[in-house]
Amino acid sequence: MFISCTTFVLYYITNTPTTNIKNMIKLSNLSFGYSKNALLFKNLNLELQVGHIYGLLGKNGAGKSTLLKNIAGLVFPLDGACQVNGHDAAARLPSFLQELFFIPEEVYLPALNARGFVGSSGQFYPSFDHAGFYNMLEEFEVPADKMLNKLSFGQQKKVMIAFGLATNTGTLIMDEPTNGLDIPSKVQFRKIIAAALTDNRCIIISTHQVRDLDSLIDSLVVVHNQEIVLNKSLEEISEKIQFSTAVQAKKADILYQEDGDFGINTISINRAENYSKVDMELLFNAITNKSQAVTSYLN
Numbered sequence: 607m608f609i610s611c612t613t614f615v616l617y618y619i620t621n622t623p624t625t626n627i628k629n630m631i632k633l634s635n636l637s638f639g640y641s642k643n644a645l646l647f648k649n650l651n652l653e654l655q656v657g658h659i660y661g662l663l664g665k666n667g668a669g670k671s672t673l674l675k676n677i678a679g680l681v682f683p684l685d686g687a688c689q690v691n692g693h694d695a696a697a698r699l700p701s702f703l704q705e706l707f708f709i710p711e712e713v714y715l716p717a718l719n720a721r722g723f724v725g726s727s728g729q730f731y732p733s734f735d736h737a738g739f740y741n742m743l744e745e746f747e748v749p750a751d752k753m754l755n756k757l758s759f760g761q762q763k764k765v766m767i768a769f770g771l772a773t774n775t776g777t778l779i780m781d782e783p784t785n786g787l788d789i790p791s792k793v794q795f796r797k798i799i800a801a802a803l804t805d806n807r808c809i810i811i812s813t814h815q816v817r818d819l820d821s822l823i824d825s826l827v828v829v830h831n832q833e834i835v836l837n838k839s840l841e842e843i844s845e846k847i848q849f850s851t852a853v854q855a856k857k858a859d860i861l862y863q864e865d866g867d868f869g870i871n872t873i874s875i876n877r878a879e880n881y882s883k884v885d886m887e888l889l890f891n892a893i894t895n896k897s898q899a900v901t902s903y904l905n
C-alpha cells in the first residue's frame with residue numbers, strides 16, 4: 607500500500623506518544639537555600655519520568671522536603687530552574703497547579719466533612735475521581751461524615767492521601783505520608799498507591815522509614831551533601847550490585863559491609879547476574895557512609 611509522505615508525517619505526529627517527553631520533572635542546575643549564604647542545593651540536575659513511583663531518601667535535614675517544595679513551586683530556586691510537564695514550577699500557573707498535588711508532612715484540614723471538602727477543593731482538579739475518593743476513605747476506614755478537623759492525625763493523613771490520589775494529577779508528591787499511619791494502614795497505603803500508578807503519572811514519596819516503601823517504589827532517589835547522589839531504578843541497582851551476607855559474597859567484590867542481626871550484611875559487585883532484592887536500608891547506609899565505593903560503582 608502506498609502511503610504518501612504527508613500521510614506518514616500526519617500519522618507519525620498523531621500517533622507518537624509525547625507523554626515521556628512532556629510529563630516529566632526536570633531540575634536544571636538548580637541552586638536553593640533559605641538564605642543566599644547557606645545553600646542547601648548547588649547545581650542540582652534531576653529528571654523524573656511518568657510511570658514510576660520514586661522513593662526519595664535522605665538523612666534528617668538533607669533537604670527532602672525542600673526539594674519537593676521546589677518541584678511543587680512552593681519555594682523558588684535561587685538559580686537554575688524546575689520544570690514540571692514543561693511548566694516553570696515557580697510560576698504556579700493554573701495549568702500547572704491542576705496537574706500537581708502535594709501532600710505535606712503536616713496536614714491541616716478545614717472544619718468540613720469529606721463531602722464539603724471535595725465540594726470546595728475537588729473542583730480545582732478536572733479529573734477528580736469522586737467515587738474513587740469515597741472508596742479509598744472506606745478502605746482506610748475513615749468516617750466520611752465527621753468534621754475533618756476533628757479526626758485524628760492519622761485519619762487526617764489518610765483523607766489527604768485519598769484526596770491526593772483522587773485528583774488524578776500527573777504529579778503526586780507525598781512528604782512522609784506514612785508518618786502517623788498504624789501498621790494495617792501502612793499495608794493499605796502500599797496497596798492503594800501501587801494501584802494508583804498509571805503510565806501518565808509520576809509519584810514521589812519521601813520518607814526515612816525505608817521499610818514503608820518496600821515492594822512499592824520502583825526507583826530510588828537519594829539526596830546527600832547538597833547533591834542527588836543516586837537516581838536509579840531498583841532494577842538497574844540489582845543488575846549492578848548484590849545484597850547478601852559476608853559468607854555468600856566474594857571478598858574481593860565487597861563494596862560495603864555492616865553488622866546485621868544475623869551476621870555481616872554486604873553489598874558486592876554483581877558479576878554473575880544474581881539478582882537479589884534491594885536492601886534499601888543497607889544501600890542508604892552505604893551511600894551516606896563516608897566511603898564512596900557503592901555510589902561510585904553505581905554511577
Ligand SMILES: Nc1ncnc2c1ncn2[C@@H]1O[C@H](COP(=O)(O)OP(=O)(O)OP(=O)(O)O)[C@@H](O)[C@H]1O
Pocket residue numbers: 640646664665666667668669670671672673814
Ligand atoms: N522555612 C525554612 N526556613 C529556614 N530554614 C529551613 C526552612 N525549612 C527547612 N529549613 C532548613 O533546611 C534544611 C533542610 O530541611 P528539610 O525539611 O528540607 O529536610 P528533610 O530532609 O526533609 O528533613 P527531615 O528528614 O528531618 O524531615 C534544614 O537544615 C532545615 O533547618
